Amino acid sequence: MKIDRWTRRATLLLATLTVLLSGCTSYVTSQVTAFSDWSGNDATRTYAFTRAGDQQNNLELTTYERLVGNELATHAFRQVDKSQARYLVGLSYGIRSDMVTVAQPVYYNPWPAPYWGRPFDPWGPWGAFPTAYVNQSYPIFTHLLGVRITERASGKEVYNVTARNSDEESSLVRAMPYLARSALADFPLGNGVVHTVKLPVDKNGGASNEVATTGPAPAAAPASAPGAKVVQ
Incomplete structure (x- = not known):
């Protein structure tokens, strides 16, 4: 049976998309900044969470402490x-929203229907020539988690790490597993270290158990988000 040109093109397009999507993995990339005077060892890594007086019954904070506690356990913290704790661990967290404006091209097709698919029109019904640009605004959200470790006896700060990421996700709860893993991915980092942590997303939308990919932060890494709603 002879397959017409449109059918053949559609078949090839679907096959290509199937191959691409089957090997596609999404990632969440966070920027991590650490300040450290760490000299602890496995035998002394006992800790307790510390809270402000008005946060004793904060269920949201309890949820985030559980996530951070799971990550601390991977580094021999108990x-x-x-x-009885040698260290006290305090959390800060927040989210801010901004609008980002992007110029989107508007395409023009010089070969209107019914000529789509002809040999001289390889671009199909979407056209090939951008004739103008239209500004489109999109919301973007910056999520933040800070983990501060102090010695209980002396009050000395020994480790302070911050993780932040930005995307279209408006929920801090959904971003927190990535922030917690990123903040403690390479514990303990050196003093003044800034790097990025790239975490794959599993098929259910959560943080994958795959090993995090880390690397130096870009030279133009974004600064701390001013005006973020932060809870100490």
């Missing part, structure tokens, strides 16, 4: 009663 949660104990506050009176």
Whole structure:
């Protein structure tokens, strides 16, 4: 049976998309900044979370502490009663929204229907020539997590790390697993280290168990988001 040109092109397009999508993995990229005076060892990594007085019954904070606690456990930290802990761990977190404006091209097709698919029109019904640009505005959200570790006996700060990422996700809860993993991915980092952590997303939309990919932050890494709603 002879397949017409349109059918053949559609078949090839679908096959190509199938191959591309089957090997496609999404990632969440976070920027991590650390300040460190860490000298602890595995035998002394006992800790307790510390909170401000008005946060004692904060369920949101409890959820985030659980995520951070899971990551601390991978680095031989053990949660104990506050009176027995060598370290106190405090969290800060927040989210801010901004609008980003992007110029989008408007395409012109010089070969209107019914000539789509002809040999002289390889671009199909979408056209090939941008004749103008239209500004489109999109919301973007910056998520933030800070983890501060102090010695309980002396009050000395020994580790302070911040992770942040930005995307179209408006929920801090959904971003927090990536922030927690990113913040503690290479514990302990050196003092003043800034790098990026790239985490794959699993098929259910959560953080994958695959090993995080880390690297130096870009030279023009974004600064701390001013005006973010931060909870200490």
